[in-house]
Amino acid sequence: TPGALPSLEQLSAVFSNLGLTADKHVIAYDDEGGGWAGRLIWVLDMIGHTRYSYLNGGIHAWLQAGLTTEQGLQSTVKSHYEVTEFDSRFELTKDQILALLKPNASANNLAIWDARSEAEYTGEKVISARGGHIPGAVNYEWTRGMNPEQGLRINDLAEFDELLNSLGLTNNKMIATHCQTHHRSGFTYLVGKILGRDMKAYAGSWAEWGNDEDTPIAMGLNA
Numbered sequence: 001t002p003g004a005l006p007s008l009e010q011l012s013a014v015f016s017n018l019g020l021t022a023d024k025h026v027i028a029y030d031d032e033g034g035g036w037a038g039r040l041i042w043v044l045d046m047i048g049h050t051r052y053s054y055l056n057g058g059i060h061a062w063l064q065a066g067l068t069t070e071q072g073l074q075s076t077v078k079s080h081y082e083v084t085e086f087d088s089r090f091e092l093t094k095d096q097i098l099a100l101l102k103p104n105a106s107a108n109n110l111a112i113w114d115a116r117s118e119a120e121y122t123g124e125k126v127i128s129a130r131g132g133h134i135p136g137a138v139n140y141e142w143t144r145g146m147n148p149e150q151g152l153r154i155n156d157l158a159e160f161d162e163l164l165n166s167l168g169l170t171n172n173k174m175i176a177t178h179c180q181t182h183h184r185s186g187f188t189y190l191v192g193k194i195l196g197r198d199m200k201a202y203a204g205s206w207a208e209w210g211n212d213e214d215t216p217i218a219m220g221l222n223a
Helices: 006-018 035-047 057-062 092-102 117-120 157-168 186-195 205-207
Strands: 026-028 052-054 110-114 174-178 198-201
Touching: 006 205, 035 052, 035 157, 035 186, 035 205, 057 110, 092 198, 157 186, 174 186, 174 205
Parallel strands: 026 052, 110 174, 174 198
Antiparallel strands: none
16 A cells, blocks of 8 residues: 555654654645645644645746745754654545445445546556546546646636535535545645545555455446
8 A cells, every 4th residue: 555654653753854843834845736745734634733834836836936946955953753643534544435435324425536537537547456436436637726827836716616516525525535646636635625625535545446356446437
């Protein structure tokens, strides 16, 4: 399961090496419009670090705005940041999704946002042992949500909100988002949070679901 989180000990070491402390505010950005930055924000949610922001568009928007940059490695002062537990409010596991997919699941308000390409979603392109998608999942490929002419900034939020509503990804739903390894769906997790959705990451993603011969799979666009 390549999208799964590292151990508590590994994450403690990573964030200590970065110099993170409980009172520091993290500005997350990347060079691709939010996939990796959103993944980092999800990790921060999972470890209970609530002080963060996303630099909209990342380095592309920064350069487009003519802002200054530095080159070379930035030195850090190591800290002692201890990750003691994960906050399960921000994830759904394979078993939890399977339980929620059952017809008799009580108060089922699950929606699934598949951030992969349409070809992966339909089963035309197969990366894991099996292709297709989780039954009931809706597909909106992650890069469609950013504007290349605006430095990969997120599309207009009011229009994005309407789009999600039209897909059934409404603010009264519990939304599990995934891709192949929960990298691309880092962006959809981030956008959903910005738009007030109850976002959960399915970190196992299709690498786990598509390689399990017992999970239910749907094919095509309207399955």
